[in-house]
Amino acid sequence: MSNRVVLVTGAARGLGAAVARRFLDAGYRVALGDIAVDAAQALARELSSDGSRAFAIRLDVTSKADFEAARDAMLERWGAIDALVNNAGASKIVPVMDITAEQFDQVIDVNLRSVLFGCQVFGQHFATKGAGRIVNIASLAGQNGGSATGAHYAAAKGGALTLTKVFARDLGPLGVTVNAISPGPLDLAIVHETVPAEKLEKIIAGIPVGRLGSATHIADVAVLLASPDAYFTNGACWDINGGLFMR
Numbered sequence: 001m002s003n004r005v006v007l008v009t010g011a012a013r014g015l016g017a018a019v020a021r022r023f024l025d026a027g028y029r030v031a032l033g034d035i036a037v038d039a040a041q042a043l044a045r046e047l048s049s050d051g052s053r054a055f056a057i058r059l060d061v062t063s064k065a066d067f068e069a070a071r072d073a074m075l076e077r078w079g080a081i082d083a084l085v086n087n088a089g090a091s092k093i094v095p096v097m098d099i100t101a102e103q104f105d106q107v108i109d110v111n112l113r114s115v116l117f118g119c120q121v122f123g124q125h126f127a128t129k130g131a132g133r134i135v136n137i138a139s140l141a142g143q144n145g146g147s148a149t150g151a152h153y154a155a156a157k158g159g160a161l162t163l164t165k166v167f168a169r170d171l172g173p174l175g176v177t178v179n180a181i182s183p184g185p186l187d188l189a190i191v192h193e194t195v196p197a198e199k200l201e202k203i204i205a206g207i208p209v210g211r212l213g214s215a216t217h218i219a220d221v222a223v224l225l226a227s228p229d230a231y232f233t234n235g236a237c238w239d240i241n242g243g244l245f246m247r
């Protein structure tokens with residue numbers, strides 16, 4: 001995978017940071033896109049002190065223009081792009097009956113509009129060159145409605161799974177695959193920060209493997225789906241949830 005190039009959105013922390021690290025380990029050059037640009041920059045410097053293998057881009061995934069600017073910055077720096085991981089996401093735990101129009105739009109924008117614009121901008125670029133890989137980070141919540149997340153988040157993730165299929169169908173003939181990964185609850189800071197300890201214990205007790213998921217493993221699967229050999233996996237959703245949801 002030497003010198004392949006990937007953009008990971010929401011790469012400043014959490015799962016996105018794990019994904020960025022694993023792509024780097026696999027030989028990729030990695031652009032880290034995030035609104036938290038200082039944290040993304042700090043991680044990029046840690047991964048590549050001279051910036052030759054990693055750099056940070058200020059990218060708000062709700063903005064199509066930001067995706068276009070990220071694409072252009074990567075092409076200017078490295079001359080090619082091979083893969084996109086649409087990872088950035090955010091949620092607020094609000095009872096479904098209390099979700100306001102503003103909250104709904106905000107959560108839909110970060111989790112779903114982001115996938116639309118990422119796939120449009122990078123899908124178009126990949127289609128023009130006849131090769132590319134897109135991996136969308138969805139969620140178990142998008143499949144089962146969620147247990148510790150908001151309904152707007154679950155609905156957005158369900159929409160991300162549908163967009164994955166639409167782009168996979170349209171871009172597949174042009175050499176571009178689009179797939180999703182749906183993780184269950186991961187052993188990450190955000191989960192411990194947002195889910196009360198007692199509730200988290202109950203969630204873990206309900207997971208057949210009896211523990212939270214590994215972000216590194218999700219990252220490894222993203223690297224696998226981005227490989228040139230992965231051309232026959234298209235429009236798929238890979239469930240990684242410890243057996244919490246089987247179909």
Ligand SMILES: NC(=O)c1ccc[n+]([C@@H]2O[C@H](COP(=O)([O-])OP(=O)(O)OC[C@H]3O[C@@H](n4cnc5c(N)ncnc54)[C@H](O)[C@@H]3O)[C@@H](O)[C@H]2O)c1
Nearest residue numbers: 010012013014015034035036060061087088089139185186
């Ligand atoms: N943590 C879990 O258990 C879990 C489970 C299933 C799916 N996911 C998904 O994994 C992805 C990463 O989640 P995480 O747990 O690492 O969350 P996190 O909150 O720790 O990290 C999210 C990152 O996205 C960035 N971000 C937020 N809004 C952005 C925007 N508008 N533009 C660009 N960047 C933005 C944040 O700055 C942050 O760096 C999300 O799509 C999430 O829905 C997480």
